[in-house]
Every structure is written in C-alpha cells, then in structure tokens.
Amino acid sequence: MEYKSWMCLICGWIYDEAAGAPDDGIAPGTLWADVPMNWTCPECGARKEDFEMVQI
Numbered sequence: 001m002e003y004k005s006w007m008c009l010i011c012g013w014i015y016d017e018a019a020g021a022p023d024d025g026i027a028p029g030t031l032w033a034d035v036p037m038n039w040t041c042p043e044c045g046a047r048k049e050d051f052e053m054v055q056i
Helices: none
Strands: 005-008 014-016 051-054
Touching: none
Parallel strands: none
Antiparallel strands: 005 014, 005 051
16 A cells, blocks of 8 residues: 655644554554544644645
C-alpha cells in the first residue's frame, strides 16, 4: 500500500499517513480518510478541509 501526504494550505504543515500524528492521537498508518472530521491542524488549528494531497 502506498501512503500519501496531505499539506495544510494555511500553514504548510504536512500530515504523512505512514507517520500519523501520534502526539495528536492519530496512530501511524492512519489513512487520511480515517482521520476524524473534527481533527484540526496541530500547527495552526485549520480544519481537515483545509488540507490538500501533495506528492512528495
């Protein structure tokens, strides 16, 4: 399986599906579709809809 990365369009923070965001309660390997809708960017508080998939 190929993990993807998502970038916050507000501040540029990257969510990497392989790494997750363990400090924010998102386990490594969590797909973007499985990140809760009420999750927000740990850097700036942007909502999930403010992220876009990026190729790295």
